[in-house]
Amino acid sequence: xxxxxxxxxxxxxxxxxxxxxxxxxxxxxxxxxxxxxxxxxxxxxxxxxxxxxxxxxxxxxxxxxxxxxxxxxxxxxxxxxxxxxxxxxxxxxxxxxxxxxxxxxxxxxxxxxxxxxxxxxxxxxxxxxxxxxxxxxxxxxxxxxxxxxxxxxxxxxxxxxxxxxxxxxxxxxxxxxxxxxxxxxxxxxxxxxxxxxxxxxxxxxxxxxxxxxxxxxxxxxxxxxxxxxxxxxxxxxxxxxxxxxxxxxxxxxxxxxxxxxxxxxxxxxxxxxxxxxxxxxxxxxxxxxxxxxxxxxxxxxxxxxxxxxxxxxxxxxxxxxxxxxx
Amino acid sequence: xxxxxxxxxxxxxxxxxxxxxxxxxxxxxxxxxxxxxxxxxxxxxxxxxxxxxxxxxxxxxxxxxxxxxxxxxxxxxxxxxxxxxxxxxxxxxxxxxxxxxxxxxxxxxxxxxxxxxxxxxxxxxxxxxxxxxxxxxxxxxxxxxxxxxxxxxxxxxxxxxxxxxxxxxxxxxxxxxxxxxxxxxxxxxxxxxxxxxxxxxxxxxxxxxxxxxxxxxxxxxxxxxxxxxxxxxxxxxxxxxxxxxxxxxxxxxxxxxxxxxxxxxxxxxxxxxxxxxxxxxxxxxxxxxxxxxxxxxxxxxxxxxxxxxxxxxxxxxxxxxxxxxxx
Amino acid sequence: xxxxxxxxxxxxxxxxxxxxxxxxxxxxxxxxxxxxxxxxxxxxxxxxxxxxxxxxxxxxxxxxxxxxxxxxxxxxxxxxxxxxxxxxxxxxxxxxxxxxxxxxxxxxxxxxxxxxxxxxxxxxxxxxxxxxxxxxxxxxxxxxxxxxxxxxxxxxxxxxxxxxxxxxxxxxxxxxxxxxxxxxxxxxxxxxxxxxxxxxxxxxxxxxxxxxxxxxxxxxxxxxxxxxxxxxxxxxxxxxxxxxxxxxxxxxxxxxxxxxxxxxxxxxxxxxxxxxxxxxxxxxxxxxxxxxxxxxxxxxxxxxxxxxxxxx
Numbered sequence: 001x002x003x004x005x006x007x008x009x010x011x012x013x014x015x016x017x018x019x020x021x022x023x024x025x026x027x028x029x030x031x032x033x034x035x036x037x038x039x040x041x042x043x044x045x046x047x048x049x050x051x052x053x054x055x056x057x058x059x060x061x062x063x064x065x066x067x068x069x070x071x072x073x074x075x076x077x078x079x080x081x082x083x084x085x086x087x088x089x090x091x092x093x094x095x096x097x098x099x100x101x102x103x104x105x106x107x108x109x110x111x112x113x114x115x116x117x118x119x120x121x122x123x124x125x126x127x128x129x130x131x132x133x134x135x136x137x138x139x140x141x142x143x144x145x146x147x148x149x150x151x152x153x154x155x156x157x158x159x160x161x162x163x164x165x166x167x168x169x170x171x172x173x174x175x176x177x178x179x180x181x182x183x184x185x186x187x188x189x190x191x192x193x194x195x196x197x198x199x200x201x202x203x204x205x206x207x208x209x210x211x212x213x214x215x216x217x218x219x220x221x222x223x224x225x226x227x228x229x230x231x232x233x234x235x236x237x238x239x240x241x242x243x244x245x246x247x248x249x250x251x252x253x254x255x256x257x258x259x260x261x262x263x264x265x266x267x268x269x270x271x272x273x274x275x276x277x278x279x280x281x282x283x284x285x286x287x288x289x290x291x292x293x294x295x296x297x298x299x300x301x302x303x304x305x306x307x308x309x310x311x312x313x314x315x316x317x318x319x320x321x322x323x324x325x326x
Numbered sequence: 327x328x329x330x331x332x333x334x335x336x337x338x339x340x341x342x343x344x345x346x347x348x349x350x351x352x353x354x355x356x357x358x359x360x361x362x363x364x365x366x367x368x369x370x371x372x373x374x375x376x377x378x379x380x381x382x383x384x385x386x387x388x389x390x391x392x393x394x395x396x397x398x399x400x401x402x403x404x405x406x407x408x409x410x411x412x413x414x415x416x417x418x419x420x421x422x423x424x425x426x427x428x429x430x431x432x433x434x435x436x437x438x439x440x441x442x443x444x445x446x447x448x449x450x451x452x453x454x455x456x457x458x459x460x461x462x463x464x465x466x467x468x469x470x471x472x473x474x475x476x477x478x479x480x481x482x483x484x485x486x487x488x489x490x491x492x493x494x495x496x497x498x499x500x501x502x503x504x505x506x507x508x509x510x511x512x513x514x515x516x517x518x519x520x521x522x523x524x525x526x527x528x529x530x531x532x533x534x535x536x537x538x539x540x541x542x543x544x545x546x547x548x549x550x551x552x553x554x555x556x557x558x559x560x561x562x563x564x565x566x567x568x569x570x571x572x573x574x575x576x577x578x579x580x581x582x583x584x585x586x587x588x589x590x591x592x593x594x595x596x597x598x599x600x601x602x603x604x605x606x607x608x609x610x611x612x613x614x615x616x617x618x619x620x621x622x623x624x625x626x627x628x629x630x631x632x633x634x635x636x637x638x639x640x641x642x643x644x645x646x647x648x649x650x651x652x653x
Numbered sequence: 654x655x656x657x658x659x660x661x662x663x664x665x666x667x668x669x670x671x672x673x674x675x676x677x678x679x680x681x682x683x684x685x686x687x688x689x690x691x692x693x694x695x696x697x698x699x700x701x702x703x704x705x706x707x708x709x710x711x712x713x714x715x716x717x718x719x720x721x722x723x724x725x726x727x728x729x730x731x732x733x734x735x736x737x738x739x740x741x742x743x744x745x746x747x748x749x750x751x752x753x754x755x756x757x758x759x760x761x762x763x764x765x766x767x768x769x770x771x772x773x774x775x776x777x778x779x780x781x782x783x784x785x786x787x788x789x790x791x792x793x794x795x796x797x798x799x800x801x802x803x804x805x806x807x808x809x810x811x812x813x814x815x816x817x818x819x820x821x822x823x824x825x826x827x828x829x830x831x832x833x834x835x836x837x838x839x840x841x842x843x844x845x846x847x848x849x850x851x852x853x854x855x856x857x858x859x860x861x862x863x864x865x866x867x868x869x870x871x872x873x874x875x876x877x878x879x880x881x882x883x884x885x886x887x888x889x890x891x892x893x894x895x896x897x898x899x900x901x902x903x904x905x906x907x908x909x910x911x912x913x914x915x916x917x918x919x920x921x922x923x924x925x926x927x928x929x930x931x932x933x934x935x936x937x938x939x940x941x942x943x944x945x946x947x948x949x950x951x952x953x954x955x956x957x958x959x960x961x962x963x964x965x
Contacts, residue, residue: 019677057551091553098551103544106563107643108570117562118552153642169552341796352812462954466946468897468917470904471939474924478932582801589803592905593924607811607907610818615811626799 005032012069040224095170101162122173239313249310423598442533464527473593710744764833772841780849802836889953
């Protein structure tokens with residue numbers, strides 16, 4: 001990769017000060033996304049995937065806050081910007097898509113009004129030009145008869161259509177990066193494939209990189225170039241998607257891949273990982289996965305592994321520590 | 327939508343009939359209906375005559391029907407206390423109460439909504455805490471006490487404003503208004519403020535709570551994620567969504583102003599319907615009580631209806647054009 | 654590796670309370686503590702007025718007209734025995750405050766208790782019976798909610814007066830308490846109904862019916878923990894509201910009988926004498942009323958925030 005990364009997250013640490021102590025929600029998370037690349041971020045509920053997205057766009061819910069680390073967009077730090085500056089980044093440089101299209105749209109405004117206001121906030125277009133652009137965006141996202149539907153209210157669209165509108169809104173100001181947080185989870189299975197294909201196609205056409213957060217490995221396999229696996233607020237494995245799927249290096253990733261039914265492979269039963277992901281206030285010392293790991297070593301209980309090279313991917317696991325004795 | 331209107335109208339009529347029933351029972355069974363209609367100075371013959379005329383021997387249902395018929399025409403007999411026709415009395419007093427209530431409503435809205443928005447946007451700040459403290463006071467201080475304290479301060483100690491009566495009035499074809507004279511306004515100011523405070527606090531709390539709720543919603547988060555300016559997010563999106571439910575509840579509250587006026591009118595000796603009602607309660611003047619009850623119910627029911635229709639106008643989800651199927 | 658079963662002795666209710674969120678919240682809220690203190694002081698003085706008050710303002714034999722219209726003790730003409738001054742009849746204001754607060758609080762508490770019982774019962778009935786009964790009760794609730802409390806109270810009071818024109822004190826009090834109680838029951842009914850509806854559809858209710866046990870009794874045991882919190886909050890704020898309504902009614906002359914003046918009556922007396930400059934007859938009862946209502950409201954607000962699971 002000779003191009004400098006578009007997004008670079010370094011040692012990000014997100015805390016939640018509560019009445020009973022500080023909870024560590026993201027612990028030393030690092031990854032990067034190249035321009036035009038689609039990075040999938042996968043993990044169970046509570047692993048910290050959505051939080052990472054929120055932190056990147058600067059919309060962490062208080063009392064959550066970034067305690068350490070850096071987030072750079074095109075080399076420029078964005079985690080320490082003033083609210084006004086961050087607002088300009090949002091929408092224009094980074095677009096966002098959230099999970100539930102029904103609640104993402106304001107029910108009292110037409111789709112067109114919401115599109116036009118987004119466009120005109122970031123681009124110096126007149127009302128007519130903005131409307132033209134809005135209609136065009138709707139057409140691109142596959143909404144039929146956009147000239148008519150632009151003046152309709154969100155409740156007049158079906159779930160899949162609404163998410164297309166949301167995608168149009170995210171693309172409205174031509175952002176370089178789109179953070180998509182579970183964009184298909186709330187949709188019917190039959191629609192999911194369409195929407196995810198649409199997202200992928202539009203991202204390529206507009207030259208936008210995508211950070212695709214989901215718990216659905218199938219979606220990742222379909223769309224992503226690379227994938228990062230998160231567990232208990234940490235990145236445990238990251239690499240090209242085919243490698244992670246077929247040659248997972250981290251025991252957790254292996255468990256994940258083994259738990260997905262695959263049609264062309266002959267397998268007796270799906271693997272199951274005993275136990276559950278630890279809660280934020282009870283994360284084990286050392287490697288967070290050690291209570292559930294089938295290949296745990298004494299070292300795993302004491303020292304926390306960093307991401308290290310493990311074949312074609314990078315994994316945070318002492319199994320791949322080239323220089324150490326077992 | 328038409329079906330909805332008809333249903334609400336039917337409900338309104340039912341409520342009015344129920345109220346009329348209560349008023350009727352007051353009339354018939356609490357005290358003597360003949361006395362209620364004729365006053366206390368009628369002779370025995372007049373009473374007997376009226377009794378026959380009224381058909382007091384007829385079944386209760388018929389008497390009720392007659393009562394309703396009379397009520398619709400505003401005929402409630404004579405006031406026991408004053409001996410004059412109830413309808414005349416009410417007619418004289420109505421403008422005073424209405425003007426008072428309207429001005430108070432205006433004050434409550436024009437101050438309450440901005441204060442509520444401010445308290446929500448600047449949550450946790452000194453401004454917000456001050457506003458919430460003020461609202462707590464407003465709820466803990468009974469209206470009459472506020473009135474008395476205002477009188478004490480502005481009329482007795484400072485001697486800036488008068489403490490009772492309506493002042494100079496202008497007669498507009500039967501409607502005696504105090505809004506056209508400076509003196510009228512001077513008299514109106516303290517009572518209107520007193521009356522508005524309780525509603526003001528309620529509106530402020532409501533707006534704040536609703537706005538806080540709205541600010542937590544997904545579409546606000548998405549609006550922020552799209553980089554919309556704070557002004558657009560707060561006043562374009564959040565405020566509009568806040569005001570829709572607030573507006574309807576507020577409409578209902580404002581109807582209550584007319585009833586709350588009872589207290590204010592007593593404190594300031596404001597010659598309105600509320601004062602009339604209180605005197606009726608003290609005196610057990612049934613006809614006046616019954617008339618007041620019916621009139622107030624009519625006002626409430628009407629306001630309820632208007633508010634329901636307003637909801638239709640404002641919320642596009644209710645106006646859904648069912649011809650356009652979602653696809 | 655199987656965990657060894659930990660044998661921890663169950664904590665007593667008191668200990669559980671001390672370590673619970675509620676006490677934690679209270680300890681960390683100076684506002685709640687001050688409010689609780691104020692309420693306690695008022696309640697104490699009110700409840701034990703006959704023993705705590707320096708005079709008995711309603712014992713006619715102890716009142717002398719010569720003592721009338723004295724200002725508070727710190728003003729030139731005041732006297733130490735009448736700390737807050739006297740009214741136009743020579744009654745000590747401080748004592749009248751305590752006795753008045755007593756009446757106000759008793760009426761308020763009785764009204765809220767009655768309101769609570771009535772509302773909870775109706776809510777249970779409505780939620781359990783369902784169908785037409787439920788619809789009817791809810792309609793009544795809706796209608797009652799659209800009328801302001803003061804109007805309902807005035808109406809019932811007025812009707813009471815008309816029905817019993819020469820009522821003696823106890824009856825007058827009963828009518829008053831009833832009037833106030835009927836203004837506030839709706840919110841309890843709604844809360845309990847909601848919870849009952851949820852429980853009614855659960856399996857154990859069907860099972861109880863099959864066995865032949867009255868499901869109502871079992872349901873109540875499940876409904877109760879769910880509604881205790883919200884009902885408590887409602888009741889607290891309701892007490893403040895009830896005291897204010899009573900004061901308003903008494904001020905208007907249609908509340909407590911004149912022989913047992915409450916704070917509202919005192920304020921009315923003060924109002925009548927406002928122009929003659931005897932401000933203390935109005936201001937002190939007003940202040941006590943305000944402090945009482947304010948403290949109870951603050952407590953209610955704190956309680957609601959402390960019990961709200963969403964704010965944890």
